[in-house]
Amino acid sequence: MSFDIVVIGAGPAGLCFARSLKDSGLRIALVERQEEAALMTPADDGREIAITHRSRRLLRELGLWARLREEEIGTLRDAMVLDGDDRDGLMFRHGEAGKEQLGWLLSNHAIRRAAYEEVAGLPEVERITGARVDAVRTGPNGAEVELDNGETLHAQLVAAADSRFSETRRAMGIGAEMRDFGKTMLVLRMRHQVPHEEVAWEWFGHGQTLALLPLHDAHTSSVVLTLAPPAMRELLALNDAALEAAMAERFQDRLGAMSVAGPRCAYPLVGVYAKRFVAERFALIGDAAVGMHPVTAHGFNFGLLGQDLLARELRAARAAGRSIAAPALLARYERRLRLATRPLYLATNALAGLYTDDRRPARALRKLALGAGARLRPFRRLVMSGLTAEQGGVPAPLRLLRRPRPA
Numbered sequence: 001m002s003f004d005i006v007v008i009g010a011g012p013a014g015l016c017f018a019r020s021l022k023d024s025g026l027r028i029a030l031v032e033r034q035e036e037a038a039l040m041t042p043a044d045d046g047r048e049i050a051i052t053h054r055s056r057r058l059l060r061e062l063g064l065w066a067r068l069r070e071e072e073i074g075t076l077r078d079a080m081v082l083d084g085d086d087r088d089g090l091m092f093r094h095g096e097a098g099k100e101q102l103g104w105l106l107s108n109h110a111i112r113r114a115a116y117e118e119v120a121g122l123p124e125v126e127r128i129t130g131a132r133v134d135a136v137r138t139g140p141n142g143a144e145v146e147l148d149n150g151e152t153l154h155a156q157l158v159a160a161a162d163s164r165f166s167e168t169r170r171a172m173g174i175g176a177e178m179r180d181f182g183k184t185m186l187v188l189r190m191r192h193q194v195p196h197e198e199v200a201w202e203w204f205g206h207g208q209t210l211a212l213l214p215l216h217d218a219h220t221s222s223v224v225l226t227l228a229p230p231a232m233r234e235l236l237a238l239n240d241a242a243l244e245a246a247m248a249e250r251f252q253d254r255l256g257a258m259s260v261a262g263p264r265c266a267y268p269l270v271g272v273y274a275k276r277f278v279a280e281r282f283a284l285i286g287d288a289a290v291g292m293h294p295v296t297a298h299g300f301n302f303g304l305l306g307q308d309l310l311a312r313e314l315r316a317a318r319a320a321g322r323s324i325a326a327p328a329l330l331a332r333y334e335r336r337l338r339l340a341t342r343p344l345y346l347a348t349n350a351l352a353g354l355y356t357d358d359r360r361p362a363r364a365l366r367k368l369a370l371g372a373g374a375r376l377r378p379f380r381r382l383v384m385s386g387l388t389a390e391q392g393g394v395p396a397p398l399r400l401l402r403r404p405r406p407a
């Protein structure tokens with residue numbers, strides 16, 4: 001079978017990419033190893049995704065936002081960073097950015113469902129589900145994708161969105177920087193007595209990192225706990241009542257009594273950055289290109305940005321009658337995505353390293369950083385504008401660190 005583009009992986013990035021090419025005139029095959037039923041009603045994986053203003057604009061343009069139910073959208077009004085036993089932390093307030101809120105929180109399975117619903121109605125996208133990619137070959141005249149059902153797909157371009165542990169990336173000979181933080185992250189929806197007031201918490205305690213992500217209901221949040229794997233195994237072995245008591249204690253009872261309200265989902269923490277994002281007739285998107293540590297909540301936001309960058313290039317090439325696999329086009333995509341993601345990828349890894357290190361120097365440095373963060377306007381501008389910038393092509397985080405020129 002022949003297509004213009006074969007997309008590998010129907011996760012949030014692959015689905016959004018296919019949707020971004022609607023009405024472009026390009027024929028797309030979307031290959032996913034999960035069965036169709038699993039895409040139609042994705043399992044709750046516990047992840048609550050913090051969405052920036054730019055991402056919300058993209059989700060609106062793609063039609064996904066309109067498919068979300070009201071109770072699936074949480075408001076992220078303000079955010080607070082706490083260190084150790086401090087009562088007051090570093091506060092990021094929506095007012096400073098001149099916005100009504102810093103961002104939104106959406107369940108990953110709701111994003112996946114909405115994206116699937118959008119793509120399912122597109123005649124130009126052929127979904128090939130329950131099929132795994134076995135091999136990819138690209139050359140000057142075209143690309144071939146071999147599936148485990150014996151079928152071979154032919155295309156002008158292959159886009160791989162097959163997760164941070166992308167097998168296709170490896171098969172194409174593209175290496176990746178990987179940083180294993182040696183920790184496990186538990187995400188768990190919980191009800192709590194004290195309302196969250198739409199404020200997210202990031203709390204760096206000794207031996208643990210805790211976060212609280214406010215959901216639509218004022219008394220329900222996603223609790224995110226990072227621990228060393230042995231401690232996490234012990235916690236996960238507890239029954240609900242014991243887990244609830246342990247969580248209330250970890251939060252020093254600041255939220256009152258807590259009860260389990262969702263599945264327990266644990267993830268190993270590994271950051272991944274591909275050495276290259278493109279090769280001949282080949283591009284990486286989503287986590288396959290940049291797999292972020294979740295502490296700065298940017299993985300999907302970057303995935304959305306990257307697929308948009310590539311889709312715009314492809315639409316423009318198609319409209320002008322140029323090749324959609326031209327090396328110059330792919331190089332431009334790679335350059336722009338790298339510029340947009342590299343500084344925050346490095347900063348996130350540094351932050352994650354610093355905040356999961358409980359040795360004395362790291363603790364002192366944290367205190368210093370938090371105090372300085374509260375005072376340094378450039379730092380605050382970097383964080384706030386990463387969340388609230390709405391327009392603009394490629395955000396260049398380093399540019400934001402410079403002083404604004406007087407008008």
Ligand SMILES: Cc1cc2nc3c(=O)[nH]c(=O)nc-3n(C[C@H](O)[C@H](O)[C@H](O)COP(=O)(O)OP(=O)(O)OC[C@H]3O[C@@H](n4cnc5c(N)ncnc54)[C@H](O)[C@@H]3O)c2cc1C
Pocket residue numbers: 008009010011012013014031032033034047048049050051108131132133134161162163164167168185187267285286287288292294297298299300301302303
């Ligand atoms: C705990 C946690 C919290 C997070 N919080 C945030 C947040 O607040 N904000 C944010 O922006 N991001 C967040 N993220 C990151 C976000 O979830 C990911 O960036 C996003 O889900 C990646 O989407 P993807 O489509 O690139 O990859 P995936 O979701 O991994 O999807 C890959 C797809 O490819 C398929 N596949 C794989 N291999 C093959 C193959 N060989 N053949 C066919 N199909 C294949 C898989 O079945 C899967 O459907 C968080 C992540 C975690 C773990």
